[in-house]
Amino acid sequence: MREDAELRNEREFRSGRSGQGVGARLPRKEDDRLMRGRGQYVADIRLAGLQDVAFVRSPLAHARIRGIHVPERHRGCVFTAADLDGIKPIRAISALPGFKTSEQPVLATGKVRQVGELVAMCLAPTRAEAEDIAASVTLDLEELPAVTDMLKARAPGSALVHEHWGDNVFLETNYEVDISAALDAPIKVTREISTARQCMSPLEGRGVVATFDPRLDQLTLHSAAQMPHITRSGLAECLGMEEGQIRVISPDVGGGFGHKGILLPEEVCLSWLTMRCGHPMRWIEDRREHLVASSNCREHHYRITVYADRDGTLRGIDCEATVDSGAYSSYPFSACLEAAQVASILPGPYRMPAYRCRTFSVATNKCPILPYRGVARTGVCFALELMLDLVAAEAGLEPGEVRLRNLVRPEQMPFDNITRKHFDSGDYPEALRRALAQIGIDAIRGRQRKGEADDRRIGVGVSIYCEQAAHGTSVYSGWGIPMVPGHEQASARLTPDGGLELRVGVHSHGQGMETTLAQVAHEILGVDVAKIRIILGDTAMTPYSTGTWGSRSMVMAGGAVATACRELGERARRIGAKLLQHDPASVVLQDGEVRGVNGSVSLKAIAHTWYRRPQDLPADVDPGGLEVTQGYKPVRDSGTFSYAAHAAVVAVDPDLGEVEILDYVIVEDGGVLVNPLVVDGQIYGGLAQGIGTALYEEMPFDASGQPLATTLADYLLPGPTEVPAARLDHMETPSPYTQFGVKGIGEGGAIAPPAAIANAVNDALRPLGVELMQSPITPHRVVAAVLAARVAERSAA
Amino acid sequence: MKPASFAYERPCDLTAALSMLAAGSGSAKIIAGGQSLGPMLNLRLVQPELIVDISALAELKRAEIFGGELVLGALVTHADIEDGRAADVTRGAMRGVAANIAYRAVRNRGTIGGSLSHADPAADWISALAALGARVTLRSLAGARTMPVEAFVVGALESALHTGEIVEAVHVPARSVSAHWGYAKSCRKTGEFAHAIGAVLIDPAAASARIVIGAIDTAPIVITDAAELFGGRIAADYKQRFDVRVADALLAKAGIDDAAQRHIHVGVLKRAVQEAAA
Numbered sequence A: 001m002r003e004d005a006e007l008r009n010e011r012e013f014r015s016g017r018s019g020q021g022v023g024a025r026l027p028r029k030e031d032d033r034l035m036r037g038r039g040q041y042v043a044d045i046r047l048a049g050l051q052d053v054a055f056v057r058s059p060l061a062h063a064r065i066r067g068i069h070v071p072e073r074h075r076g077c078v079f080t081a082a083d084l085d086g087i088k089p090i091r092a093i094s095a096l097p098g099f100k101t102s103e104q105p106v107l108a109t110g111k112v113r114q115v116g117e118l119v120a121m122c123l124a125p126t127r128a129e130a131e132d133i134a135a136s137v138t139l140d141l142e143e144l145p146a147v148t149d150m151l152k153a154r155a156p157g158s159a160l161v162h163e164h165w166g167d168n169v170f171l172e173t174n175y176e177v178d179i180s181a182a183l184d185a186p187i188k189v190t191r192e193i194s195t196a197r198q199c200m201s202p203l204e205g206r207g208v209v210a211t212f213d214p215r216l217d218q219l220t221l222h223s224a225a226q227m228p229h230i231t232r233s234g235l236a237e238c239l240g241m242e243e244g245q246i247r248v249i250s251p252d253v254g255g256g257f258g259h260k261g262i263l264l265p266e267e268v269c270l271s272w273l274t275m276r277c278g279h280p281m282r283w284i285e286d287r288r289e290h291l292v293a294s295s296n297c298r299e300h301h302y303r304i305t306v307y308a309d310r311d312g313t314l315r316g317i318d319c320e321a322t323v324d325s326g327a328y329s330s331y332p333f334s335a336c337l338e339a340a341q342v343a344s345i346l347p348g349p350y351r352m353p354a355y356r357c358r359t360f361s362v363a364t365n366k367c368p369i370l371p372y373r374g375v376a377r378t379g380v381c382f383a384l385e386l387m388l389d390l391v392a393a394e395a396g397l398e399p400g401e402v403r404l405r406n407l408v409r410p411e412q413m414p415f416d417n418i419t420r421k422h423f424d425s426g427d428y429p430e431a432l433r434r435a436l437a438q439i440g441i442d443a444i445r446g447r448q449r450k451g452e453a454d455d456r457r458i459g460v461g462v463s464i465y466c467e468q469a470a471h472g473t474s475v476y477s478g479w480g481i482p483m484v485p486g487h488e489q490a491s492a493r494l495t496p497d498g499g500l501e502l503r504v505g506v507h508s509h510g511q512g513m514e515t516t517l518a519q520v521a522h523e524i525l526g527v528d529v530a531k532i533r534i535i536l537g538d539t540a541m542t543p544y545s546t547g548t549w550g551s552r553s554m555v556m557a558g559g560a561v562a563t564a565c566r567e568l569g570e571r572a573r574r575i576g577a578k579l580l581q582h583d584p585a586s587v588v589l590q591d592g593e594v595r596g597v598n599g600s601v602s603l604k605a606i607a608h609t610w611y612r613r614p615q616d617l618p619a620d621v622d623p624g625g626l627e628v629t630q631g632y633k634p635v636r637d638s639g640t641f642s643y644a645a646h647a648a649v650v651a652v653d654p655d656l657g658e659v660e661i662l663d664y665v666i667v668e669d670g671g672v673l674v675n676p677l678v679v680d681g682q683i684y685g686g687l688a689q690g691i692g693t694a695l696y697e698e699m700p701f702d703a704s705g706q707p708l709a710t711t712l713a714d715y716l717l718p719g720p721t722e723v724p725a726a727r728l729d730h731m732e733t734p735s736p737y738t739q740f741g742v743k744g745i746g747e748g749g750a751i752a753p754p755a756a757i758a759n760a761v762n763d764a765l766r767p768l769g770v771e772l773m774q775s776p777i778t779p780h781r782v783v784a785a786v787l788a789a790r791v792a793e794r795s796a797a
Numbered sequence B: 001m002k003p004a005s006f007a008y009e010r011p012c013d014l015t016a017a018l019s020m021l022a023a024g025s026g027s028a029k030i031i032a033g034g035q036s037l038g039p040m041l042n043l044r045l046v047q048p049e050l051i052v053d054i055s056a057l058a059e060l061k062r063a064e065i066f067g068g069e070l071v072l073g074a075l076v077t078h079a080d081i082e083d084g085r086a087a088d089v090t091r092g093a094m095r096g097v098a099a100n101i102a103y104r105a106v107r108n109r110g111t112i113g114g115s116l117s118h119a120d121p122a123a124d125w126i127s128a129l130a131a132l133g134a135r136v137t138l139r140s141l142a143g144a145r146t147m148p149v150e151a152f153v154v155g156a157l158e159s160a161l162h163t164g165e166i167v168e169a170v171h172v173p174a175r176s177v178s179a180h181w182g183y184a185k186s187c188r189k190t191g192e193f194a195h196a197i198g199a200v201l202i203d204p205a206a207a208s209a210r211i212v213i214g215a216i217d218t219a220p221i222v223i224t225d226a227a228e229l230f231g232g233r234i235a236a237d238y239k240q241r242f243d244v245r246v247a248d249a250l251l252a253k254a255g256i257d258d259a260a261q262r263h264i265h266v267g268v269l270k271r272a273v274q275e276a277a278a
Helices: A002-012 A127-136 A228-239 A265-277 A287-293 A337-345 A377-395 A399-406 A428-439 A441-450 A473-479 A513-525 A553-580 A603-612 A676-696 A753-768 A779-796 B014-024 B037-042 B078-082 B093-099 B104-109 B112-118 B125-131 B244-253 B259-277
Strands: A051-057 A063-069 A078-080 A118-124 A138-143 A169-177 A187-195 A207-213 A218-223 A246-249 A281-284 A300-308 A314-326 A354-363 A457-469 A488-494 A500-504 A532-535 A588-590 A593-596 A599-602 A627-632 A640-652 A659-669 A727-731 B007-009 B028-031 B050-053 B063-066 B069-073 B135-140 B143-148 B153-155 B166-173 B180-187 B194-203 B208-214 B221-223
Touching (some): A051 A127, A051 A287, A063 A118, A118 A127, A187 A377, A207 A265, A218 A228, A228 A246, A228 A265, A265 A281, A300 A337, A300 A377, A314 A337, A314 A377, A337 A354, A337 A377, A377 A399, A377 A457, A377 A753, A399 A457, A428 A457, A428 A640, A428 A659, A428 A727, A457 A753, A488 A553, A488 A603, A500 A513, A500 A553, A553 A588, A553 A593, A553 A599, A553 A603, A553 A627, A593 A603, A599 A603, A640 A753, A659 A676, A659 A753, A676 A753, A753 A779, A779 B259, B014 B028, B014 B050, B014 B135, B014 B166, B028 B037, B078 B093, B078 B104, B078 B112, B093 B125, B093 B180, B112 B166, B125 B194, B125 B208, B180 B259, B194 B259, B208 B259, B221 B244, B244 B259
Parallel strands (some): A314 A354, A500 A532, A659 A727
Antiparallel strands (some): A051 A118, A063 A138, A078 A118, A169 A354, A187 A300, A207 A218, A207 A281, A300 A314, A457 A640, A488 A500, A488 A627, A593 A599, A640 A659, B063 B069, B069 B166, B135 B143, B135 B166, B180 B194, B194 B208, B208 B221
């Protein structure tokens, strides 16, 4: 299978000739618009009669609503749940056995379950006036005990987020492969590891402009959304409308990362409001709303034991993972995607004979946990890779050695791991060997022995992950969530002047798809990339798609574009043969023209003839035309597996707790890269977010459930000076299952850095007896650990 | 995050500004660079009825040396000091502090008077100027009064300013040729507010020192009788004699219970002392 794929890829892979096809390092087409400030985001949309909406949000994490008091002067501008006739709550179910469903009212009814939950909406000509009205609304709330600690929330007697459940567990899962076989291993390391709650923080927040057109009997929702078709399906369910009555337009979007894949109560509210009031409505999320009321992610806790032999060979992993899922199950991903996925992805690319993992998705009085770039993988990678370093320390081996001993080997590909994940291709040990060589592991060990002039301590850390991407029907049907991806579709249309329009249901919000999908089309049809328009982000203009998530777009939409372009090319070829008066079997489509033995005709001439001069076509021409829609699925839909080895060198100041990243190397394998420049950008951006997870980002809560980082003064994001100039190295092992051998790579950059950096910090501080098992690694946590280690040493002496 | 509505005035001279403040009787706020007040307005943490924009007051933009003392008008920006446009009597000490305040965009607009008035414990000037022995002049329609910076900052976001009063100028004494200066801070990232500041002005020849521990939850700790921090005397070997235990005890006495926090503060102060001795 692998050889066949490589042959096929070689045959299809001809980017070199024009410099615009698959593999070309093209600058992004969309940057001409975006970098000149000519992008059009939701907040840029102006409609006549537009009114602004501000929400009254719950100031408490958990309370019963006794009353909502609207001043007389503002009656008619304020709407509460009592006004929302016929609106259904947001329900994101899962078919996994035992899953408990939450109902998220779009405006709170009965109880509020998180700070920032929507209670009322206020409209006014400007946002400032709408906020004035919101401030005048008073809430009569009876405060209830808040559930803020996911571990305590599991215990009997805890306050309950959803009383009728009887406990706070959305879902518990158990997975086991013969853990008893590992128990006699000579090395057994047990730890608790956790990652902080974060906020995704795209440059642009969410935003909605809603309007209703009575002529078309259609609601149009402009929304900063990654998955406009899914938003439409969700809206139709909540509003009780036909899907055709709703059009969702997602214009330019300033970063998604998962936050913009979620159906928002605000979207439902504004849809209702514009139909109720008869004029356009706007709500633009501000940064405080973003931090407090939305976009939370990443809060994981692991109790994990790793069993190994003295030579570092893994014997098994036993883990109990808990994820703080927040108050509600978010549409369409559900409240259990994160935790339940931990069980299947924790073993990663490592071989082991025994495994057990129990997971809990726990409801708390915090905002819903959303799938953030990397989804559960960042936490899983952090937990497992930190544990492997402890195994190495216990075995007296280099961390790299332990990993090389256990990684899946290239000759084992394709490989089914212990949780039956199907690894399509790759050479994981080679990626690690390259990373270790490029970071200069031996030189660093030498430097560590000498010590630093400034009394800082140097450490080196590595981490490896695999990123299952573009997994489809066979994987998601089991989850039974509101969205299961099937065939991805694309439409390709030749215009009368020989240009190419591609309509695709995924969306681009930083991924550069206006460029990369054009490169795919160019690869097939030879149309100049400058003459290819990519139409995205509009349910009225594009085929249905689950949208952009799970690093699926290049595999799925790229595959669909290739498939549609092949069919379009075939139709053009048959018309061209007629025009050349050749037997269709004797002509080929090459470099944008149909060639036969006696001449050629360009796609442009074929299109012109088809649309503008049909009198020149013979009567028996194929009537199919030059516009096609095709569906695509990879040969296997269990997903592509891209991967990388990250290596970091840090300097840690044990006195001040400051961590500086001195060097960073990434060796990644994303299969065949459609555009290495775009991939580099994806990796750099992911790295920045991973550094945020490792060192800066944290949304803490107090015991009453109040979020404590409510502005960017308290919620720290890495900036340009915190992100090092990482060195990237690409390997390109094709996937045997996809068009061109591509793999999804959108998330990987954000997965490995927390583990690599934490391992480096721990490597630096290990001689002091310090071990940090919690992200982010803040100066305070470092110094507290250093002081604790000193106390421990003194009491031991 | 839009401010509540307010009235706005931009007077052309100080007397007019003071009259407006007096008329506002406590419901007026002064805006200069707006680098702190802007976000506070947007978050509705403050909801003044009147904003008095003093950015047109030419008399508050002067920087002059009188009798060896530098008088900086309240509207002198951090960037004016960083770039050397404002005169200096501290032999570069203030330039060094200014250059590391937040980001350049903040320094372009943020003013020394605004920073002092806001009295954020984590900001640079309240610590640095206290260590340099600076004083502030406050003016109202009733007249002017002058006090040391350490007396001006009363607590977190609390100053000695009365209603109707404005920071007019900062008086910075000349740094003597024998006085060593050290300033260190620890920030989570570039441009972020510090979580620990150490500022020291040590004159071994005069056996005197001004030591400031800043970015604690309240007004900075200012030690003018600093011999105990250096084993009982301040001399040329002060770097070696710096006693971290005494510094730690000072922080504990100031109510900082968290040992790691104290450790970081002491570490930063030690860096400032080392820098002074370098």
